[in-house]
Amino acid sequence: MDGLILPLLLMLVVALPLILSTRKQKKLMAEQQEMQSSLTAGDRVMTTSGLYATVADASDDTTIDLEIAEGVVTTWLRQAVRERIVPTTDSEMADTDTSEDDEETVTATPASDSTAEDSKDGNGSADAEKAGADAQVASSVEHGKK
Known part of the structure; x- marks a missing residue:
């Protein structure tokens, strides 16, 4: 029995950080998906490529229309939106x-x-x-x- 404690303890030390990092990553992904699904017209966003835009239409489940300049509207996948830009005070x-x-x-x-x-x-x-x-x-x- 004493011979099994050391290998089990070693596996626990290796497995615990992996489990915790996986939980953290799942939580961050869920927050990202929640933000992407809650976008509405008029929100300022930044895409994963660094493009700043305003949401023009968010009615589709998989795509979103972004206005990158006045009168210039492009269609993007929702997953391309990295973050919502909070207006300054x-x-x-x-x-x-x-x-x-x-x-x-x-x-x-x-x-x-x-x-x-x-x-x-x-x-x-x-x-x-x-x-x-x-x-x-x-x-x-x-x-x-x-």
């Missing part, structure tokens, strides 16, 4: 709004000035500047770390 938004307002005060050159410059140098750089003035820059998205 009002105080954090107030801090970022003041810095964004400073960036937006840049004025564009009138179109009449750019056509005059374009005719002077003839290389089309004024067209590039004019197109750049109309471009919009998206604000950064903060997401919670696990």
Whole structure:
């Protein structure tokens, strides 16, 4: 009997961490599936490939429609959604709004000035500047770390 205690104790030491890690992994998978099944239209999400999007339609069981830009909707598998993005608080938004307002005060050159410059140098750089003035820059998205 004494000869069996040491091998049984050794097997217990090896098997216990395996069992505990398997339980933890099952729990995390269940939480992930619960989050994916509870998504509704308007939720901000991040996919496994790092794409930030807004849920446009979540009526199908296996797929989900994500709006990646205004008017651009793509269809993804629900399993591709990694996490739901929690919106920032009002105080954090107030801090970022003041810095964004400073960036937006840049004025564009009138179109009449750019056509005059374009005719002077003839290389089309004024067209590039004019197109750049109309471009919009998206604000950064903060997401919670696990």
